[in-house]
Amino acid sequence: MDTKLAMVIDDSRAMRGILKRILLPLGFEVREATNGKDALDQIWDHDLQPGLALIDWNMPEMNGLEFVMAVRKQKHLRQMTLMMVTTESEHGQIVRALAAGAHEYVIKPFTAEAIVDKLSYLGVLPQIPTLEGASNG
Numbered sequence: 001m002d003t004k005l006a007m008v009i010d011d012s013r014a015m016r017g018i019l020k021r022i023l024l025p026l027g028f029e030v031r032e033a034t035n036g037k038d039a040l041d042q043i044w045d046h047d048l049q050p051g052l053a054l055i056d057w058n059m060p061e062m063n064g065l066e067f068v069m070a071v072r073k074q075k076h077l078r079q080m081t082l083m084m085v086t087t088e089s090e091h092g093q094i095v096r097a098l099a100a101g102a103h104e105y106v107i108k109p110f111t112a113e114a115i116v117d118k119l120s121y122l123g124v125l126p127q128i129p130t131l132e133g134a135s136n137g
Contacts, residue, residue: 001079002029003051004126007042009033009067010056010085015108019054019085022112026119027126028052035059036067043077050080052124054115055102057086057093065097072101081124085110 006028008019020030031050033039036059042048053071057064064084071077083104084097094105104118119125 001049001051005029005050006052007031007033007039007050008054009036009039011035011059022115036062039067040070052081054083054085057084057088065100068100068102081122083118
């Protein structure tokens with residue numbers, strides 16, 4: 001498991017960019033994927049073992065919940081920290097995502113501080129964060 005490798009999985013290029021700008025100053029190397037299938041293809045094709053994935057729910061081909069369930073079925077990926085970052089705010093959907101194996105759930109819109117706080121709580125920050133670079137943009 002590469003604890004410094006994070007995947008940002010979202011069909012919105014703008015949202016991937018926002019999350020990447022939060023993660024890079026924290027010491028993460030970031031790979032982007034447009035949906036769950038794209039993320040799994042990258043994992044298999046490049047033999048990746050990301051330590052963290054930030055995942056949108058609503059995406060074409062394979063949604064975020066399907067991605068979480070697929071990752072949890074793979075023994076070598078089970079230690080990956082999975083955080084949903086989505087507009088889906090219904091209690092039932094949050095419960096489903098957490099029950100499927102997501103570690104945290106962040107509802108859009110969010111602040112950089114909210115993401116960093118969740119990552120800190122999960123113990124996955126590769127270095128002590130500074131928000132100066134993460135919050136500009």
